[in-house]
Amino acid sequence: MKQWEVLADMRSKEYREDLKIAMKTSEKDDNFKGKDADLRSTWARVETMKIDSLSHIRRGKFDEKDPLWKFLTKGL
Numbered sequence: 001m002k003q004w005e006v007l008a009d010m011r012s013k014e015y016r017e018d019l020k021i022a023m024k025t026s027e028k029d030d031n032f033k034g035k036d037a038d039l040r041s042t043w044a045r046v047e048t049m050k051i052d053s054l055s056h057i058r059r060g061k062f063d064e065k066d067p068l069w070k071f072l073t074k075g076l
Helices: 002-028 037-057 067-075
Strands: none
Touching: 002 037, 037 067
16 A cells, blocks of 8 residues: 555656746747637646656657657547
8 A cells, every 4th residue: 555655646746847837838838828818727747647658658759740749639
């Protein structure tokens, strides 16, 4: 049981770090200039789920041309 707690904590930490990166990216993106902060936050969460899902499925080996990326974009 302890191993699952450690794993869940590790994944949560990774998710929070990726979310911070996505939020910083959204602040620099011209598509979000003058937009509601909730929109940026929602985009960052979805983007983080896509990145983390693809990284998990591909075991950390993927690129932006990966066909699964497009599927996750539509699905999420």
